[in-house]
Amino acid sequence: MSRKISYVQAFNEAVRQEMAADDTVFCAGEDIGAFGGVFQSYAGLQKEFGEERVVDTPISEQAIIGLGVGAAATGLRPIVDIMFMDFICVAFDQIVNQAAKMKYMFGGSATVPLTITTGGGGGLSAAAQHSQSLEALICHIPGLKVVMPSNPYDMKGLMTACIRENNPTIMVKHKRLLGMQGEVPEEPYMIPLGRAATLREGADVTVVGWGRMANEAVDAAEKLAGDGIDVEVIDPRTLQPLDTATIIESVRKTNRVIVVHEAVRFGGLGAEVAAQIQEEAFDYLDAPVGRLAAPFSPVPFSPALEAHYLPSANAIEQAVRDIVARPGA
Amino acid sequence: MEFSTEVLMDMHRRMVRIRLFEEAAGQLAEAAKLPGFLHLYVGQEAVASGVCAALTDDDQITSTHRGHGHLVAKGGEFRPMMAELMAKSTGYNKGKGGSMHISNLDVGMLGANGIVGAGAPIAVGAGFGNKLKGNGNVAAAFFGDGSTNIGAFHEAANMACALKLPVLFICENNEYGEFTPRDKTMAITDIVDRAAGYGMPGVIVDGMDVVAIHEATIEAKERALRGEGPSLIEAKTYRFYNHHGVQNLGLKYRTDDEVAEWKERDPIFTFEDRMVEAGTATQDDFEQVWADLRADIADAIQFAEDSPSPEPDQLLVDVYTLSEEGAAS
Numbered sequence: 001m002s003r004k005i006s007y008v009q010a011f012n013e014a015v016r017q018e019m020a021a022d023d024t025v026f027c028a029g030e031d032i033g034a035f036g037g038v039f040q041s042y043a044g045l046q047k048e049f050g051e052e053r054v055v056d057t058p059i060s061e062q063a064i065i066g067l068g069v070g071a072a073a074t075g076l077r078p079i080v081d082i083m084f085m086d087f088i089c090v091a092f093d094q095i096v097n098q099a100a101k102m103k104y105m106f107g108g109s110a111t112v113p114l115t116i117t118t119g120g121g122g123g124l125s126a127a128a129q130h131s132q133s134l135e136a137l138i139c140h141i142p143g144l145k146v147v148m149p150s151n152p153y154d155m156k157g158l159m160t161a162c163i164r165e166n167n168p169t170i171m172v173k174h175k176r177l178l179g180m181q182g183e184v185p186e187e188p189y190m191i192p193l194g195r196a197a198t199l200r201e202g203a204d205v206t207v208v209g210w211g212r213m214a215n216e217a218v219d220a221a222e223k224l225a226g227d228g229i230d231v232e233v234i235d236p237r238t239l240q241p242l243d244t245a246t247i248i249e250s251v252r253k254t255n256r257v258i259v260v261h262e263a264v265r266f267g268g269l270g271a272e273v274a275a276q277i278q279e280e281a282f283d284y285l286d287a288p289v290g291r292l293a294a295p296f297s298p299v300p301f302s303p304a305l306e307a308h309y310l311p312s313a314n315a316i317e318q319a320v321r322d323i324v325a326r327p328g329a
Numbered sequence: 330m331e332f333s334t335e336v337l338m339d340m341h342r343r344m345v346r347i348r349l350f351e352e353a354a355g356q357l358a359e360a361a362k363l364p365g366f367l368h369l370y371v372g373q374e375a376v377a378s379g380v381c382a383a384l385t386d387d388d389q390i391t392s393t394h395r396g397h398g399h400l401v402a403k404g405g406e407f408r409p410m411m412a413e414l415m416a417k418s419t420g421y422n423k424g425k426g427g428s429m430h431i432s433n434l435d436v437g438m439l440g441a442n443g444i445v446g447a448g449a450p451i452a453v454g455a456g457f458g459n460k461l462k463g464n465g466n467v468a469a470a471f472f473g474d475g476s477t478n479i480g481a482f483h484e485a486a487n488m489a490c491a492l493k494l495p496v497l498f499i500c501e502n503n504e505y506g507e508f509t510p511r512d513k514t515m516a517i518t519d520i521v522d523r524a525a526g527y528g529m530p531g532v533i534v535d536g537m538d539v540v541a542i543h544e545a546t547i548e549a550k551e552r553a554l555r556g557e558g559p560s561l562i563e564a565k566t567y568r569f570y571n572h573h574g575v576q577n578l579g580l581k582y583r584t585d586d587e588v589a590e591w592k593e594r595d596p597i598f599t600f601e602d603r604m605v606e607a608g609t610a611t612q613d614d615f616e617q618v619w620a621d622l623r624a625d626i627a628d629a630i631q632f633a634e635d636s637p638s639p640e641p642d643q644l645l646v647d648v649y650t651l652s653e654e655g656a657a658s
């Protein structure tokens with residue numbers, strides 16, 4: 001049976017159900033115990049599962065990830081929380097050099113079923129160290145899997161899949177989506193990692209976006225529909241591994257594509273998506289692959305500046321109008 | 330503490346196994362038969378042997394750049410170790426890790442580590458798992474004096490103490506962080522001074538005396554298993570060869586006299602002398618140990634030389650754990 005709950009409740013429910021089903025699952029992070037985490041992602045879990053399995057840690061991001069790596073390699077299924085995505089930089093050695101590589105460099109003998117959860121994204125005037133979208137950094141590392149859900153249904157299914165996954169995964173919750181409501185089944189379910197969702201079907205242009213940008217793209221598409229522009233919106237949901245096939249199939253149909261993300265444009269995942277599209281669908285393109293992303297600057301504090309910094313439904317709408325106005329082949 | 334002849338001879342055997350393995354590895358490196366970097370443990374054998382003789386196969390250790398000795402002491406076999414150093418498919422890591430990542434999870438050795446200090450947080454994770462599972466095991470982190478200057482060590486020590494985990498912190502103070510003497514990089518003489526800052530007991534032991542190390546480890550392990558948390562053992566020791574490789578490459582960062590003084594205190598020969606003096610064993614007993622193990626080393630080198638390199642089709646194997654290997658999606 002499904003009912004409406006929020007994005008963060010969907011996260012919490014996935015963790016709670018997996019902890020109830022599998023006693024090797026535990027959680028550790030800053031403030032996640034009695035307080036439930038700064039985003040309330042872990043609310044009520046310590047009360048239900050005890051201090052042994054829902055652990056308040058020191059403010060020690062390296063040790064938090066290390067705790068997860070060591071526990072995962074020795075038979076547990078840890079969920080460790082890095083409060084803000086910006087803080088993964090503090091723990092980068094444990095993520096990049098330890099968690100991601102242990103399987104390979106040990107010749108396959110290690111299994112690291114570790115889930116790292118974190119809050120990413122801007123739009124809260126949280127300034128340069130609490131707003132970043134750093135998915136390109138982590139998607140670049142072989143051995144990691146990265147998910148960025150855009151709605152409550154995907155959140156629960158992807159979080160469940162992350163916890164059951166036998167590789168290190170990074171679940172990026174978008175901070176602006178925490179209160180988003182949506183229909184979510186009560187029972188546990190998985191959305192397989194590496195499978196995109198087509199949020200809206202359309203014939204004229206494809207917009208690829210993830211996290212909050214997927215929803216902005218849908219909003220833009222609905223406005224454009226009134227003007228007879230038919231937009232297909234694809235949310236990859238998992239960024240590593242990326243479901244390139246679904247994107248390519250869509251581009252072959254629409255012949256025009258824009259990739260949108262909150263991360264800065266230079267070296268962002270949009271560049272990778274664009275490169276793959278030109279490799280796989282060059283002859284189908286009626287226009288260069290468009291990229292809509294943040295400019296090359298730190299995230300500003302001022303709401304007035306941040307509104308210009310982040311892509312929006314309006315900006316997507318304009319970019320779509322521009323790309324469809326371009327004469328086709 | 331009094332130890333049986335069996336325990337004493339077991340520790341001697343561990344030390345000789347390390348010495349012979351390392352001497353052979355050094356010779357092979359000089360003959361250009363080992364690709365990559367090589368950090369030899371010669372001189373420090375008493376530390377790994379004294380500690381690991383107090384551990385079971387189910388207790389875990391994390392290691393350092395200088396990790397062969399830890400794996401040998403923990404029960405690693407010569408054949409797959411030598412094969413790994415020679416980058417062969419029969420190595421513990423199937424030729425994908427080499428000297429700096431050599432590991433064997435079956436004997437609880439969670440890997441040598443190319444990143445200074447990175448093993449300590451992983452040991453905290455293994456220790457956490459032991460506590461949660463209530464399995465009566467401990468995790469020991471080996472690290473050098475130099476790594477106590479890196480944040481990961483601090484975070485790990487603090488977290489392990491805050492959570493009262495069954496973890497042993499084993500500092501091998503060999504007086505040099507790579508090529509720089511300890512007194513240039515810290516304002517304290519004894520690493521053990523740091524223990525109080527985390528709220529754990531610390532003890533200095535003669536790192537050339539395997540019995541003293543063994544005794545300290547047993548005490549620390551008993552304390553950990555009583556639920557009283559970690560201990561720090563600082564073993565004052567010395568590496569007889571260079572930071573990496575065998576020769577000093579003409580670089581003078583320590584005097585010949587200093588090296589000679591420490592070699593006078595060779596952990597194996599001084600142990601043998603004491604045993605003979607006490608009438609516990611004879612020189613013939615020891616010579617038999619050396620001779621038997623030399624034969625094992627020769628066998629391992631032959632095995633490694635006869636083993637194939639990994640096939641090219643292994644390049645992308647074990648980047649990820651495949652879903653069919655476990656219960657994942």
